[in-house]
Amino acid sequence: MLVSELKPFDEILHSLDGESTIFLLGCHGCAEASHTGGEEEVRAMKTSLEEAGKTISSWTVLDFLCQKALIKTGLQPFKGQILASDSVLVMCCGVGVQAAAAAVDTIIHPACNTLSMGGAQGEWRGSERCEECGDCLLDFTGGICPITACTKSLINGPCGGAKDGRCEHQPDVRSCGWQLIYERLQKLGRLDKLAEIHTVRDHAKAEPPKALRSTTFWALEQAKE
Amino acid sequence: MKSGSNLEQVLTEGHFAVTSEIGPPKGTSADFVRKTAEHLKNCCDAMNVTDNQTAIVRMSSLAACAILRQMGIDAVTQMVTRDRNRLAMQSDILGAVALGIRNLLCLSGDHQKFGNHPTAKNVYDVDSIQLAQMVKTMRDEGLFMSGDKISGEVPIFIGCAANPFADPFEFRVLRLAKKIRAGADFIQTQAVFDVPRFSAWMEMVRDEGLHEQTHILAGIIPMKSAGMARYMRKYVAGLMIPDDLVTRMEHAQDAKEEGIAIAVELIEQMRDIPGVRGVHIMAVAWEEVVPEIVERARLLPRPIV
Numbered sequence: 001m002l003v004s005e006l007k008p009f010d011e012i013l014h015s016l017d018g019e020s021t022i023f024l025l026g027c028h029g030c031a032e033a034s035h036t037g038g039e040e041e042v043r044a045m046k047t048s049l050e051e052a053g054k055t056i057s058s059w060t061v062l063d064f065l066c067q068k069a070l071i072k073t074g075l076q077p078f079k080g081q082i083l084a085s086d087s088v089l090v091m092c093c094g095v096g097v098q099a100a101a102a103a104v105d106t107i108i109h110p111a112c113n114t115l116s117m118g119g120a121q122g123e124w125r126g127s128e129r130c131e132e133c134g135d136c137l138l139d140f141t142g143g144i145c146p147i148t149a150c151t152k153s154l155i156n157g158p159c160g161g162a163k164d165g166r167c168e169h170q171p172d173v174r175s176c177g178w179q180l181i182y183e184r185l186q187k188l189g190r191l192d193k194l195a196e197i198h199t200v201r202d203h204a205k206a207e208p209p210k211a212l213r214s215t216t217f218w219a220l221e222q223a224k225e
Numbered sequence: 226m227k228s229g230s231n232l233e234q235v236l237t238e239g240h241f242a243v244t245s246e247i248g249p250p251k252g253t254s255a256d257f258v259r260k261t262a263e264h265l266k267n268c269c270d271a272m273n274v275t276d277n278q279t280a281i282v283r284m285s286s287l288a289a290c291a292i293l294r295q296m297g298i299d300a301v302t303q304m305v306t307r308d309r310n311r312l313a314m315q316s317d318i319l320g321a322v323a324l325g326i327r328n329l330l331c332l333s334g335d336h337q338k339f340g341n342h343p344t345a346k347n348v349y350d351v352d353s354i355q356l357a358q359m360v361k362t363m364r365d366e367g368l369f370m371s372g373d374k375i376s377g378e379v380p381i382f383i384g385c386a387a388n389p390f391a392d393p394f395e396f397r398v399l400r401l402a403k404k405i406r407a408g409a410d411f412i413q414t415q416a417v418f419d420v421p422r423f424s425a426w427m428e429m430v431r432d433e434g435l436h437e438q439t440h441i442l443a444g445i446i447p448m449k450s451a452g453m454a455r456y457m458r459k460y461v462a463g464l465m466i467p468d469d470l471v472t473r474m475e476h477a478q479d480a481k482e483e484g485i486a487i488a489v490e491l492i493e494q495m496r497d498i499p500g501v502r503g504v505h506i507m508a509v510a511w512e513e514v515v516p517e518i519v520e521r522a523r524l525l526p527r528p529i530v
Contacts, residue, residue, distance in 0.1 A: 152307075152336065152347065152349050152352075154349065154352050155352065156353075156354040156403060157396060157399070157400045158393070158400070159391075159463075160391045160415055160462070161335070161336065161391060162391050162392040162462075163391065165392050165393070168463070169336050179392055182395070182396050183393075195402070198355075199358065200311060200350070200359075200370065201350075
């Protein structure tokens with residue numbers, strides 16, 4: 001199970017600065033189990049955001065937001081509301097946020113920090129997309145994770161090594177992660193996001209207890225002993 | 226004065242600055258450092274020492290800079306965040322100040338894959354922008370990153386790199402702006418060969434008024450041979466060498482002389498670009514050529530401040 005926790009409400013609200021109409025997206029998978037993105041939490045978020053003066057265009061909770069193909073189908077009925085919204089607030093793990101960002105051409109914001117992948121990579125299995133850093137930055141990067149997309153995990157922009165949009169490290173198989181981020185934000189008209197200086201990471205957040213880093217089978221294996 | 230370093234004084238007084246650079250030995254010889262530095266001593270305002278450049282292990286920049294200080298040279302310690310975490314960096318900065326070092330260049334560093342320890346774990350606990358921010362906090366507020374108080378002053382002139390030639394091009398100016406906000410007092414750029422692209426970048430820099438908020442020194446690498454030109458064009462990450470310069474090197478009767486001539490021309494072109502405050506000459510493993518280049522570029526003698 002991918003374990004997430006809700007970001008502090010103030011941080012979420014700050015990420016929505018300048019936006020008035022928001023679409024809320026929750027997940028019936030691990031986020032529901034983590035009590036961060038199930039129906040209950042989405043309803044609570046709707047109330048809190050409305051109290052803070054935001055309009056919620058609509059909301060839905062889908063099965064497995066980390067499954068990119070499922071999201072597209074699941075969001076089809078909400079196309080109108082999403083297009084009429086300034087952004088989508090995604091309440092689940094980092095993989096789900098990235099899958100949602102790849103599925104819809106609009107600004108997405110993560111509502112959660114991913115604490116652990118629990119030994120899993122979600123249902124978008126093409127590659128590792130979340131490093132469970134515990135301090136999700138996807139809000140600033142158009143929904144592409146700089147920790148996993150950049151070989152140096154730089155969070156303030158690209159190093160000087162990219163050429164023709166490819167990473168110097170493995171140009172044959174890797175794009176420069178920051179090139180992808182730049183292009184996504186350019187497409188969304190949000191290059192202003194890149195001006196933010198991110199101070200040093202809190203690596204302590206990336207060290208959750210062992211139990212969180214394992215699948216549910218881990219507990220069963222422990223019980224046998 | 227933020228640091229009182231020679232480089233800071235030269236730049237503050239409005240002189241066109243010249244910095245240079247040495248690569249320390251893959252060994253323990255202090256004499257090697259002294260001999261190399263001797264070539265450059267009178268033709269630059271400050272001397273960088275690279276920090277495990279291209280991820281190849283060499284004598285530490287800090288130690289080599291301490292030797293330069295003994296020779297009365299203003300040293301620029303380079304520090305890459307690839308090899309150290311925040312504890313190691315802060316303690317090295319305290320040590321650098323204690324040894325009389327007043328300039329620090331904050332870099333992220335080449336990926337370890339390109340060096341002689343490709344199986345190493347990189348650190349990147351902190352990136353180059355955060356390092357600049359950290360040094361600024363240490364200097365201006367007297368605080369460690371943790372918020373604890375530092376005993377004594379941390380007079381450091383903070384430098385950062387900029388690469389106008391890497392992708393994405395439009396991001397490059399934005400990133401420079403971030404580095405300035407983080408604390409960069411001076412900037413040393415990647416080597417310039419493609420003057421039109423550099424000029425286009427400088428125009429964007431001036432449009433944002435960034436040239437007035439920091440001192441930009443343009444990077445110059447003298448080419449020793451046509452082979453070196455081809456090699457750099459092909460393999461050095463983030464470097465752009467126009468074909469006509471490579472052709473010039475290939476057709477030259479005396480390649481070294483041609484390389485020097487090109488370097489001198491580039492310096493002269495840099496002086497004509499508004500907002501460029503100096504040059505940074507990187508003749509690593511060819512340090513002895515620097516005095517001639519600086520002289521032919523009519524930048525001698527260096528100002529005494």
